Amino acid sequence: MRDHHGQLPRQAQVLRELPGVGRYTAGAIASIAFAKAVPVVDGNVSRVLARLFLIEAAIDHPDMVEHLWQLAGALVPRASKGRTPGDFNQALMELGATICTPSSPSCLLCPLGELCQARERGLENTLPRRWKRKAPKLLQHHMLALCNEGQYLMVQRPAHGLWAGLWQFPTDEIDNAEDPWTKVQALRRIKAILGSTPAQVQALATFTHQTTHRTIHFTLWHATIAKAEKPDIESPWRWCTPRGN
Structure with missing residues (x-):
């Protein structure tokens, strides 16, 4: 309301600045509702x-996307009499949904059949191809919730890498191929x-x-500690009281 005076922006680039509006949604709104010549x-x-x-x-490779x-x-196309870019975008989406389907496309019914290079080469059932991603790495994270008189030991993660700089329970990160704890x-x-050693x-x-x-399997272990000792940990650490306690 403050930035756009209560009006929905008409430009796709401006629409993308709104929370929850991505490239696809912005293109659809701009082309269908406001006849802007932007793709979907x-x-x-x-x-x-x-x-x-x-x-x-x-x-689906980022460069090809x-x-x-x-x-x-x-x-x-740009808007002309009786036609808008939104009509073109919707027609292209509908063509893919009903004619140029993932398997067994209805090429004989396709209005673009004579222009289709995949059909000409006999590759309509082969294309498109997908990016073969590596299988995610399997990891085990064992978190230790160590409690002393209502306080829990927390350590800070390294400044670089996964979840950099965040605070967590002391955690051992091991390869999933190792035996479970x-x-x-x-x-x-x-x-x-x-x-x-706690009781x-x-x-x-x-x-x-x-x-x-990554596929990370977490296990949360809890132990009550008799004394809040200085931990043998290289990372920054502190004993913290949960909010509300």
């Missing part, structure tokens, strides 16, 4: 373009950190977190 690229459009122009590179947006942008391993690790330790929770390149 989704999976259907990418497939049509890959077959039409015989694009043999993986269409950008190329497809540029290509679609060059094709979008038991209470024995948890007790040994606590003793290495604090120099003493007991228990696994409170397990969960899995997926990132682009």
Whole structure:
């Protein structure tokens, strides 16, 4: 309301500055609602373009995604009598959804059939190709919630890398190929950190977190510590009281 005087922006680039509005949504709004000559690229459009122009590179590779947006942008017509760029974009999406389908495309019914280079080469069922991503690395993260009189030991992650600079429970990060931890391993690790062994330790929770390149299996271990010792940890650390306690 403050930035645009209560009006929905008409330009795709400005629309993309709004929270939750991405490139696709901005293009759809600008071209369909405001007749702006900007492209809309989704999976259907990418497939049509890959077959039409015989694009043999993986269409979901970041470089090719950008190329497809540029290509679609060059094709979008400007508004004319009775027709808008939005009509073109919707027609291209509909073509991919109903005719130029992922498998068994209906090439005989396609209005672009005579122009389609993939059909000419007999590659309509081969294209588009997808980027073969590496399988995510499997990791185990064992977090130690060490409590002393309502305070928990927290350590800061390194300044670079995954979750850089964030604070967390002392955590051992190991390759998933190694054997899962038991209470024995948890007790040994606590003793290495604090120099003493708690009376007991228990696994409170397990969960899995997926990132682009990693599948991380977390286990949260809890132990009550008799004394808040200075931990044998190189990273910055502190004993913290949870908010509300």
